[in-house]
Amino acid sequence: xxxxxxxxxxxxxxxxxxxxxxxxxxxxxxxxxxxxxxxxxxxxxxxxxxxxxxxxxxxxxxxxxxxxxxxxxxxxxxxxxxxxxxxxxxxxxxxxxxxxxxxxxxxxxxxxxxxxxxxxxxxxxxxxxxxxxxxxxxxxxxxxxxxxxxxxxxxxxxxxxxxxxxxxxxxxxxxxxxxxxxxxxxxxxxxxxxxxxxxxxxxxxxxxxxxxxxxxxxxxxxxxxxxxxxxxxxxxxxxxxxxxxxxxxxxxxxxxxxxxxxxxxxxxxxxxxxxxxxxxxxxxxxxxxxxxxxxxxxxxxxxxxxxxxxxxxxxxxxxxxxxxxxxxxxxxxxxxxxxxxxxxxxxxxxxxxxxxxxxxxxxxxxxxxxxxxxxxxxxxxxxxxxxxxxxxxxxxxxxxxxxxxxxxxxxxxxxxxxxxxxxxxxxxxxx
Amino acid sequence: xxxxxxxxxxxxxxxxxxxxxxxxxxxxxxxxxxxxxxxxxxxxxxxxxxxxxxxxxxxxxxxxxxxxxxxxxxxxxxxxxxxxxxxxxxxxxxxxxxxxxxxxxxxxxxxxxxxxxxxxxxxxxxxxxxxxxxxxxxxxxxxxxxxxxxxxxxxxxxxxxxxxxxxxxxxxxxxxxxxxxxxxxxxxxxxxxxxxxxxxxxxxxxxxxxxxxxxxxxxxxxxxxxxxxxxxxxxxxxxxxxxxxxxxxxxxxxxxxxxxxxxxxxxxxxxxxxxxxxxxxxxxxxxxxxxxxxxxxxxxxxxxxxxxxxxxxxxxxxxxxxxxxxxxxxxxxxxxxxxxxxxxxxxxxxxxxxxxxxxxxxxxxxxxxxxxxxx
Numbered sequence: 014x015x016x017x018x019x020x021x022x023x024x025x026x027x028x029x030x031x032x033x034x035x036x037x038x039x040x041x042x043x044x045x046x047x048x049x050x051x052x053x054x055x056x057x058x059x060x061x062x063x064x065x066x067x068x069x070x071x072x073x074x075x076x077x078x079x080x081x082x083x084x085x086x087x088x089x090x091x092x093x094x095x096x097x098x099x100x101x102x103x104x105x106x107x108x109x110x111x112x113x114x115x116x117x118x119x120x121x122x123x124x125x126x127x128x129x130x131x132x133x134x135x136x137x138x139x140x141x142x143x144x145x146x147x148x149x150x151x152x153x154x155x156x157x158x159x160x161x162x163x164x165x166x167x168x169x170x171x172x173x174x175x176x177x178x179x180x181x182x183x184x185x186x187x188x189x190x191x192x193x194x195x196x197x198x199x200x201x202x203x204x205x206x207x208x209x210x211x212x213x214x215x216x217x218x219x220x221x222x223x224x225x226x227x228x229x230x231x232x233x234x235x236x237x238x239x240x241x242x243x244x245x246x247x248x249x250x251x252x253x254x255x256x257x258x259x260x261x262x263x264x265x266x267x268x269x270x271x272x273x274x275x276x277x278x279x280x281x282x283x284x285x286x287x288x289x290x291x292x293x294x295x296x297x298x299x300x301x302x303x304x305x306x307x308x309x310x311x312x313x314x315x316x317x318x319x320x321x322x323x324x325x326x327x328x329x330x331x332x333x334x335x336x337x338x339x340x341x342x343x344x345x346x347x348x349x350x351x352x353x354x355x356x357x358x359x360x361x362x363x364x365x366x367x368x369x370x371x372x373x374x375x376x377x378x379x380x381x382x383x384x385x386x387x388x389x390x391x392x393x394x395x396x397x398x399x400x401x402x403x404x405x406x407x408x409x410x411x412x413x414x415x416x417x418x419x420x421x422x423x424x425x426x427x428x429x430x431x432x433x434x435x436x437x438x439x440x441x442x443x444x
Numbered sequence: 445x446x447x448x449x450x451x452x453x454x455x456x457x458x459x460x461x462x463x464x465x466x467x468x469x470x471x472x473x474x475x476x477x478x479x480x481x482x483x484x485x486x487x488x489x490x491x492x493x494x495x496x497x498x499x500x501x502x503x504x505x506x507x508x509x510x511x512x513x514x515x516x517x518x519x520x521x522x523x524x525x526x527x528x529x530x531x532x533x534x535x536x537x538x539x540x541x542x543x544x545x546x547x548x549x550x551x552x553x554x555x556x557x558x559x560x561x562x563x564x565x566x567x568x569x570x571x572x573x574x575x576x577x578x579x580x581x582x583x584x585x586x587x588x589x590x591x592x593x594x595x596x597x598x599x600x601x602x603x604x605x606x607x608x609x610x611x612x613x614x615x616x617x618x619x620x621x622x623x624x625x626x627x628x629x630x631x632x633x634x635x636x637x638x639x640x641x642x643x644x645x646x647x648x649x650x651x652x653x654x655x656x657x658x659x660x661x662x663x664x665x666x667x668x669x670x671x672x673x674x675x676x677x678x679x680x681x682x683x684x685x686x687x688x689x690x691x692x693x694x695x696x697x698x699x700x701x702x703x704x705x706x707x708x709x710x711x712x713x714x715x716x717x718x719x720x721x722x723x724x725x726x727x728x729x730x731x732x733x734x735x736x737x738x739x740x741x742x743x744x745x746x747x748x749x750x751x752x753x754x755x756x757x758x759x760x761x762x763x764x765x766x767x768x769x770x771x772x773x774x775x776x777x778x779x780x781x782x783x784x785x786x787x788x789x790x791x792x793x794x795x796x797x798x799x800x801x802x803x804x805x806x807x808x809x810x811x812x813x814x815x816x817x818x819x
Contacts, residue, residue, distance in 0.1 A: 091721070093721030093725070094721065105740070379481065381480075381481050381484060382481040382482065382484065385481060385482075385483065385484055385488050385593040386482070386483075386524070386593055386594060386597055391745070392744070393665055393742070393744050395744065395745065415718075415719050415745070415746050415747060416719055416721075416724075416746055417743055417744070417745075417746070420665060420742045420743065420744045421742065421743055422739060422740060422741065422742060422743065423662070423664065423706070423728055423731075423732070423738050423739050423740070423741050423742075423743045424728075424732070424739035424740065425743075426662065426724060426725070426728055426743050426746070427724075427725045427728030427729050427732060427739070428725070
C-alpha cells in the first residue's frame, strides 16, 4: 500500500495539529501520522474536545476535516528515498507515505536520570504514570511522590491527586531562587499565570520542596520507599509510587534520519520553521522545549509556510518570539544541577534494556565505545533513555540515526524492495 | 620525544589487537595505536563468525588453523565475548547445490574438519524456521560465533598485561623506514611497523591492492531458539566471490543474547557509510526467501561496515618488500574475525624465525608485487 499527500505531518500533538489545520484551511490535502491512538500528543492526551482549552482547535479541525487524513497508531520507521517514508501500523502492516512537504512535529519525551533503585517496579515516568491512570490504572489511596524537574511535575501531581492518589510531596531539583525568577516571568503572562494558579489550587496542600531530589528508591520486589535529599539533609519516605521526570528530551531521531541539521540537541530551523533539508519543516518541542503555546505558534507558521502562504505565516512571528522568551526561561530554570551527576552509584543500572551498570561505562570515553563494549543503548529503546542520561552524565553524543527509527518488523524494512527494483531496472535500461 | 619500540601495531581492530598480543607475548616491546574506538571499525561491523572456508587451499588452511586457535582460546574469553560453538549450516536449496555439499564434505574431511551432511528431513529438524523443501545442508560443527568488539578488547587487554602500550585517540600521519608520526605530535621509532588498519591500510601504505567492500547488517530483538546454527546459503559462495557488482546472500546468525543477526551484502567502491535501502531490502528479501518467519520479527538496528578486500580473497600477511621495517596484516575481507589469531601467530613466527604451522607464502604481500612486475 502506498499513500500520497501534499503535506505530511509527523506527530499529532499541538504543533502537528496546528500545522495540519492551517495547511488544510489553505486547501492542501494533509495527513497526520501519529503513533498514539488519538490526536493530542502527550499534553492533550484525551484528544481534542468541543469544550476546554482545545475548544478552538477542535472547531477548526471539524471544519476542515475532509482534507485531513489521520493515521493513528502509525510509526514512521524509514526514509528510503526522497519524499518517501516507510511506516508501520500497530498491527504490523507496513506502507509507504509520499509527501510534497513534510512537517516534523515529533515532540519530546520525558528525561530520566539513573539513581539507585530507579528500575524498580512502580518507579515510573511522571507522564507515564499519568498516562497509565488515564488508561485505567487506579491510584486511589496510593501514596505517590512526584520528583524531578520541570513544570510538568505540578500538572502531574494535580492530576494524580484528582484521581484519588495521596500525593505526599513534589520534589523539584531547581532552586527556589530560580523558580522565583521563573514565577516573575509567568506573572507577566496572564494565561500562564492563570494556568499555574489553577494547578496551584489543586496542589496547594501538597508539600512542594525545591532543591530536592531522590537519591535512591528501595523495595524488594517493588517500590516501598525512597530516599530524598534537600541540601545537606537526607531522609526516607515510604510510598507506593514514585513519578519521576527530569524535564523533556526532544524527539529528533526522524529529523536526524532525514539529514536535518541539529543544534545543541534540537532541530535547527529558520524563521519559517524550515529545517536544513528542503521541504522539511519542524515545529514544537523538537526545535526547543517551550510548551503548548509555542508549539501551536510554530505549528501554524510551519503549516502556512508549507502551504505556500508566507505572508500569513509572518503574522505569527511576533507572538512566537514572545513565546520563545518563555522557552529560554524554562531551559534556564530547569537546567539539571551538576550534583545530580553523583547520584548513581557504580552499581546503578544506566541502560535498562541491556542492564548496564554505571561502573561499566566509567571505563569509556565515548558513546560509541561504551555502546560497543558494554551494550549500552543496544536494546529495543535504541538509546532513547540512556542516551540522554549519558549525555548529562558524561557529555556523550549518540551515533547517527539509522533505520529503523523505531523497532519495526523485518518485513517492514524490506517493504520497499519491489518498487525500488522496478526503478533499478528502469535506470539500467536508460543507461 | 621519540618513543622506541620493537614493534608498533597500527590499528586496534581484532587483527591489530591479536598482533599486539602475539608481539608482546613474544617478548617484544610493543605499542598499538588506535585513532578511534577499540574494535570499532570493520571488527564492530562484522558478524563475528568463526568459519572454515574453502574458496582456495590457502583460505582453507588459514581459516582452519585460526579456528583451532580460537577453540584453544575459548575458555579464556570473557562472557562479554559471547563465544559459542553453534556450528555452521551451509544450506543447499536444490539437488544441484546438494552436489556441492557432497563436494565440500570431501574437501573439509581431507582437511581434518569434522562435517556432517543433513538431508531434507534432518535440516528441517535442525532448523524448523527454514522454509520447507530445501534440499539439505552441510554442518560444520566446529564453527563458532562471537562478539567481535569484546573479543578484540580482550586480546588488547592481554597485550597490555604482557607489557604492550596502547596509544589511543591519535592517528598516524606518516609511517615507514622505522618511524611513525602521530597527529598529536608523538613520534615512534620501531624495528617493525605492522599496518593492521583494515580498509584504511592503503592510506598509510600506498600501492596496496585493497578495495573497500561495503556490507549491511540488521539485528533483531531477542528470540531465543528461533535460529540455532549460523545459516548460510551455498549460493553465498557465488555472491561472496563475484568480483564485481553488488550482491546479497542469506546469512543469519544466532547471538548468545537470543538476537538474530541478519546479513549479508557486498558492494565494491561504495564509500558512503549510510544505509542503502536498495541493498537493505534486497538482502532482507533474500533472507525471507529462506526463512519466511523472520519477516514477523522485530528489527531493532541496522548498520554498515567496510571490508578490506584483495583481488584473490586472501589477506596480506608479512613483510612489505619496499620497506624492511614495514609489515602488513590487513586485507582480510569478510574473514578478519576468523583469521585474526592465525594472522598474528604467523607474523610472530616470522619475527621469531620460527617455522610456521602453515606456509606463509600464499599470504605474502609480495605476490602482488610479482604480478605487477610481470604485467
